[in-house]
């Protein structure tokens with residue numbers, strides 16, 4: 014990948030180097046050349062980017078191309094941040110204003126600035142119901158599907174190797190309790206539009222991390238449960254998805270949820286990175302500062318939470334400036350929220366894994382048939398069950414998992430299996446592509462249900 018390394022003003026090596034320099038100086042053996050190589054950087058741990066890099070994370074901001082001529086803005090950007098997200102410049106209306114006519118001028122200004130200053134770039138956003146050019150808004154059906162595929166291919170190919178993470182699909186689920194997809198022209202092209210978008214992006218830029226990004230998914234609720242089920246399904250079926258973005262736009266009506274960290278963790282447990290992608294918190298003073306601290310600490314406590322992006326630099330740069338939701342005031346001064354954020358970053362955290370952890374190995378089976386085990390994620394009033402099916406020594410051509418849902422529990426949604434009923438004793442049969450499992454190999458299916466899970470005891474039958 015051609016991504017520049019993230020600039021860290023204080024790599025772990027620098028701290029070691031400082032200790033070495035002190036020891037060498039004390040013993041009188043310090044050479045002039047070594048002093049330069051080993052001296053700590055003067056801004057060690059005193060900027061957001063450097064402090065986040067201490068635990069292997071990035072700290073980014075949304076950037077508007079038309080502000081790159083503002084010296085106060087650029088001064089803060091270059092000093093504090095090591096990742097940028099173009100706020101509007103990579104959206105469909107900006108990059109393809111008329112069909113098949115691509116314009117990358119403003120996006121390029123941001124990407125070039127970032128690369129020249131050692132910052133990562135988050136690409137935002139390839140497929141979204143909003144900020145579509147007029148010509149796309151008026152398309153439907155296969156014409157729109159083809160236009161979407163072409164758009165993703167052209168934009169992701171143009172930036173291949175320069176984007177750390179792409180928001181491939183943005184805001185595709187409805188608000189409220191339905192857990193349904195958001196109605197949009199893209200959704201009306203068929204429910205598979207999201208996975209088509211991800212497969213298209215992977216083909217165009219195989220090294221970029223591919224994210225699903227949304228808002229009001231920051232705590233466990235019907236919307237985040239639906240996203241969770243989709244990610245779980247994608248992982249089970251091999252649809253390429255690497256990360257989930259949590260926009261994290263907070264205000265008094267939509268405060269930081271009490272289960273914010275737990276929600277990040279349950280997604281991370283699916284084997285995807287989690288990223289905080291558009292953070293802003295309306296408010297002021299210590300209350301705002303405390304909320305920022307909570308969000309930062311939650312990310313640091315989750316090993317796969319790999320970075321945080323705030324949605325703008327100064328309050329006056331924000332899409333909701335009147336709520337003063339950012340870390341710098343309109344004059345570019347650091348707010349209490351800045352200090353709280355920096356302190357939280359300097360508090361350390363669980364470093365993200367540098368390599369993908371090896372898959373859990375299951376001992377080879379001794380019997381024939383199959384076995385099944387259930388993992389639960391429960392909340393007040395519902396749960397998601399992930400069922401792992403392991404084939405015995407003969408493998409399977411087909412399988413059925415039987416389990417009994419407790420009284421009051423009922424299925425809402427099932428993926429990678431077909432249920433025989435929605436309550437009581439339910440048999441889940443394999444779907445077309447996952448009936449055949451090799452000896453000792455596994456597959457997973459899942460379901461979401463209302464009610465309380467209790468203890469689920471699955472039994473597996475193979476043929």
Ligand code: G3I
Pocket residue numbers: 100101143144183228260291332
């Ligand atoms: O550039 C034109 C300008 O020429 C014109 O005079 C002016 C008049 O209204 O509009 C300007 O465009 C505005 C654009 O921001 C640039 O400032 C658009 O009207 C305005 O709608 C647009 O708002 C953006 C919004 O997305 C659109 O949905 C915000 O800047 C941007 O911060 C916001 O970002 C979104 C994320 O992409 C997704 N998640 C939510 C987030 C906040 O809404």
